[in-house]
Amino acid sequence: xxxxxxxxxxxxxxxxxxxxxxxxxxxxxxxxxxxxxxxxxxxxxxxxxxxxxxxxxxxxxxxxxxxxxxxxxxxxxxxxxxxxxxxxxxxxxxxxxxxxxxxxxxxxxxxxxxxxxxxxxxxxxxxxxxxxxxxxxxxxxxxxxxxxxxxxxxxx
Numbered sequence: 100x101x102x103x104x105x106x107x108x109x110x111x112x113x114x115x116x117x118x119x120x121x122x123x124x125x126x127x128x129x130x131x132x133x134x135x136x137x138x139x140x141x142x143x144x145x146x147x148x149x150x151x152x153x154x155x156x157x158x159x160x161x162x163x164x165x166x167x168x169x170x171x172x173x174x175x176x177x178x179x180x181x182x183x184x185x186x187x188x189x190x191x192x193x194x195x196x197x198x199x200x201x202x203x204x205x206x207x208x209x210x211x212x213x214x215x216x217x218x219x220x221x222x223x224x225x226x227x228x229x230x231x232x233x234x235x236x237x238x239x240x241x242x243x244x245x246x247x248x249x250x251x252x253x254x255x
Contacts, residue, residue: 100212100227102205108230109201111237112194115145118244119186122253127186131250136176138247141240143181144172146189152233153200159216159226160207169220204230 119127119142127139136144151170158165175181212227248254 100209104227104230104234105201105204108204108234109197111234112190112197114241115142115193115237116190118241118248118255119190122248122251126248126251126253128182129247129251131247132243135243135247137182138244139184139186140176140181141244141247142186142189143179143184144176145237145240146193147175147179148172148236149193149196149233152229152236153196155216155218155224156200156226156229156233157203159214159224159229160203160211162216165216167216167218167224169218 119138128137130137155167158167214226215223218224245255
């Protein structure tokens with residue numbers, strides 16, 4: 100496995116903080132692209148996704164073929180009061196989670212990245228592919244934040 104992906108995974112948190120720098124609370128809660136999530140909702144979704152993903156990855160590392168449970172991101176966003184979260188706190192938790200778990204990933208032997216779990220919706224997932232997917236997930240959402248910033252007249 101290319102262990103450089105671990106560095107990319109860890110750097111995602113800094114990219115998120117940079118993507119929202121200089122925005123106001125009103126900017127976070129605005130819906131500049133109708134029918135899509137606010138920047139606030141995207142940031143909290145990224146945090147939730149990362150925490151859930153970390154739990155799944157830990158299970159794959161520590162257990163034999165664990166069952167990995169999906170979640171409904173739309174229901175999370177609509178039911179968990181995402182608008183009430185502190186963006187700064189959320190990003191700090193995201194940064195610390197990535198920093199700490201990257202340490203775990205760096206200590207693993209190469210064979211550990213071939214370990215698998217079974218997702219109840221997606222089927223078999225291998226740890227190395229999970230890391231790539233979660234790293235790409237942040238990049239995917241950063242594009243949406245950039246788009247919303249541009250619509251708000253506050254490009255990066």
